[in-house]
Structures are given as structure tokens and as C-alpha cells.
Amino acid sequence: MFTTPSQTINRNHLLTALQVDELERLRPHLELVQMPLGSVLYESGDRLQHAWFPTTAIVSLQYIMENGASTEIAGVGNEGVLGISLFMGSTTTSSRAIVQTGGCGYRIKAGAMLQEFNRAESLQRLSLLYIQALITQMTLTAACYRHHSIEQQLCRWLLLTADWLTSNELTMTQELIASMLGVRREGITEAAGNLKDAGFINYRRGHITVLDRSGLETLSCECYQVVKKEYDSLLSTYASTRHSHSQAYRKK
Amino acid sequence: MFTTPSQTINRNHLLTALQVDELERLRPHLELVQMPLGSVLYESGDRLQHAWFPTTAIVSLQYIMENGASTEIAGVGNEGVLGISLFMGSTTTSSRAIVQTGGCGYRIKAGAMLQEFNRAESLQRLSLLYIQALITQMTLTAACYRHHSIEQQLCRWLLLTADWLTSNELTMTQELIASMLGVRREGITEAAGNLKDAGFINYRRGHITVLDRSGLETLSCECYQVVKKEYDSLLSTYASTRHSHSQAYRKK
């Protein structure tokens, strides 16, 4: 969605958009960590110890109902940050953050994050900007759950995920997708079968390949385009506020 | 939900929780306005000219799909503020804000709001705290749309609305409720009929009376309790950070 694959490695767009001096202050606190598939960054109710800036990982924000049913509320890739409630002033969060696609990211301790945020400089400004986009994504997710078919939602989900990955090869079981969309696994099997018959995707046990993005877009609801547009706009705002020397970070 | 009716008049909890000096700075910019039923504070894509702090009004945040179908994403009462994207740094919003229950509120021009927010004092802190609670509400709304029946959602909606009103008398047509929950009007008619048969509510053309809150809670999904708890917690945090002299505002 955002950049070409090669640029994405070890790179989080929010971080790279920071002012140079601010990034230099943060750098000693940023720890490059593995974010393996399925690992839980935080649970509903947890007191956050860190914030995370994904680079190649994709994280799913989910709400878990009392009966254990899950619902994905939003996804976070290398355009964003996890643990926003840290600086929103709340001690806990209502959702679970679980790694949907394994990869890497930067981790920072809660205290350091909060301190920098409260300086009210670019980290704050960019984080708030990001949260606005996140809210848009959540809005569309809710509307999509209400009004669109499983097949449409699957198309939206595949497109968004492929955008985050900047790849057409997803490592993902139908069971997992179903749990994120909050539907039965069989529903995904059927929808995926249709998409395969249409020639828009291909898949084998645990792997999905997007063959025809525009095909998926025609079957998808408007939700994908709206969210994509919001994130594109976010990234271009990042870019326009990026200090000319911020590439110092990339060299690291 | 939050206080007794008499205390609610002309009062917004976020405003009253501000530091005294900050409130004094804001006061000249706060304009008490009518917020009549059905009026649209902003549309999706609008550039915001104001922020609003409801006192007796309730505002519904909705996403409007391309085909005109609507979905309520969250509600805002006298615990919150409308127009958050103003200070999130985005120029526009993705949702529509429409007055669901007529009443009053304070309005403030975008510039004044932004200026005070950027002082990074209590208005910023409280607004972010509020947004965190709003995000929780949006999360639960999405999960509820996915997993719960119309009847459960109606119970949730009635309880939340009654809490905002601090009253058991809602002026509301089934058609309007249906459009907010994004379902058919007939679905609401049927669910409301069940609740009436159970003795939990009563209604006549355009009016609904909640007779048995705990009854509704038993039929409601967990979503109501979770949201209520979040807002209760928000208000108690407001209260604990309120300056002892803030009642100066109430005297106005």
C-alpha cells in the first residue's frame, strides 16, 4: 500500500517522519525486536509496558468477547504504533493486540515513550494523526460488519493485508482469517473458493496468493478504498512533514 | 449513566473537569447553542469549523455508505466532545455527527479550540482521555454488530441512551433507531415488541419508556456493561483531576 517492498525493511513510517532531534532522543530507547506470528503484545485490561512500531510485522487489534469469540477492529502495520492508550492517559486498553503476520518492529519502554510524547513535538503530532486514521479504519470496519457480505469483507481484508505486506503472498490459514473477521471458518472457505474460481486469488494450505488486485477491488465493498485512501493520505502527510535529514535513521 | 438529571443541565463533564485557569481562558469562546434533533454538526469530509461539548444533547456518530445506508459508530453525550479530528491534526473526518436527542451544548470555534489544545494542558489531557473511551465504545460497537442479535443491540442502545439522558423517557422513533443500528425498521419493531411483552419497556408512537433497566441488562449483550464501565471510569478520572475551584463554571 505504502511503499515498495525494499524500502519497507526495518522501517516504520511514523518513526521516519519524526524530526531529527526527536528521533535522536528516541533512538537509544528503540529496541529492534522480533514479532513472531501469534504473539500477543497486550491483552485487554493489561497495563502497557511498551509501545511498538512495526516495520515488517502486521498486528491485529481484536476484541475478545466473554465467550471467546474474537473480532478484528483494526490492523496496524508499519504506518502506525501500538499501545496508543499509553499516551492517551488510560492505564489499560479494551482490545488485544496479536501479531497477524510475523516480522520485526521497534519496541520502546512505556516511560520513554510517554516522556517524548509529552514534549508535544513531532511524536505527539504524528501519533495523533495516526490515531485519526486508525479511528477511520475502525469506523469502516464496524460499518462493513454491519452491511457487507463475507466475500466482500474477505476481499477488503486481503487487499489491506497485501498492502501492509507490500506482497501478494500471505501466510495465513482460513481459520485465522475467520477468527479475525469473526465468522465461521466454512464461510471463509466458501468465499475463498469463489475468489479462486474467479481467478483473483490462489491458495494452498496456509498460503494465499493475490493474483488480481483489481479483481478483488471490484468484488470488495467501498470500505477498502476508503481506508486505503485514508492511509495514503496519512503517509503523504508524514512525508510532507518529514525533516530533510531524517534519512539518517535509515542508515542505522 | 453519569449523574442525576438536575446536575446535568448546562453541564459538560469534560469542561467542568478543566483546570480553572484553562476554563477561564476558554470561557469567552464557549457559546451555548441549541442542538435540535436531526441537525448535522458535520458531514463526512467536512472541514471542521467548530468543536461541540454537549450538555443535554446526545449526538450520534455515523458512517454513511455510498448507497446511503447508515451505521452508528458511537454516541457522544455530556461526557465528551465532538470534532476531535480538529486537534488530531486531520483536516477532515470520516463520519457524520447528527443530533440524536435534541438539547443544548457549548460550541467553540476551531481556532480557539486548537490553540488551547496545543497548550498541552488539561484540555489536551482530558480530550485524549475521552478519545480513549470513545475508541473503546467504537470497539464494542463493531464487535456487537458482528456477534449479537438485533434485540441485544437494541437493549444496549436503549440503556446507553437512557444513561446519557439520565432519563427513562426517550423521544425516538423505531425508524430512527433502525437507521442508527443499520437494520430494518421492522427488525426494531419486532425486538421492541418482545421487550414490551417482557415488561421491560413501553412505547407509543415516537416515544419509548424504559421500565426495567435490569431486565434490559439481562437481555443485553456484555457490550453495554463494558462501555458503561469505561465511561464510569472516565468520569471518575475526570472527577479526580478536577480542580477544587472548577465549580466557578457551574455558577455561570
Added chain:
DNA sequence: CACAGTCTGTGCGGTATCGTACATAACTTA
């Protein structure tokens, strides 16, 4: 008071999704 407009009640067939059960296929490990 009559009438128009709006709100609510009801019925009925259609459809998407669910819940369940079980079969088959693809990987993994011994």
C-alpha cells in the same frame, strides 16, 4: 372533523450465515 402524513404491526418468501458433522487433502514428525 376530515384528511394527510407518519409511525407501527404483520405476514411471507428469499437469502446469508450459522452450527454441526464428517470427509478429504496437505503437511509434519517419528
Added chain:
DNA sequence: TAAGTTATGTACGATACCGCACAGACTGTG
């Protein structure tokens, strides 16, 4: 290679909700 595990395919009745149509009831207005 065999066994075990996990992923995917398929089927079928149940059900919640939809779309539509229309009737009846309430309310405000001339």
C-alpha cells in the same frame, strides 16, 4: 513410509435477518 495433526471441502437443516407489501393506528394541520 506410516502415523498423526492440521487445513480445507462439502453438505444440510436451522435461523436470523432482509426486502417487500400492505394494513392499521396515531398525530398534527387545515
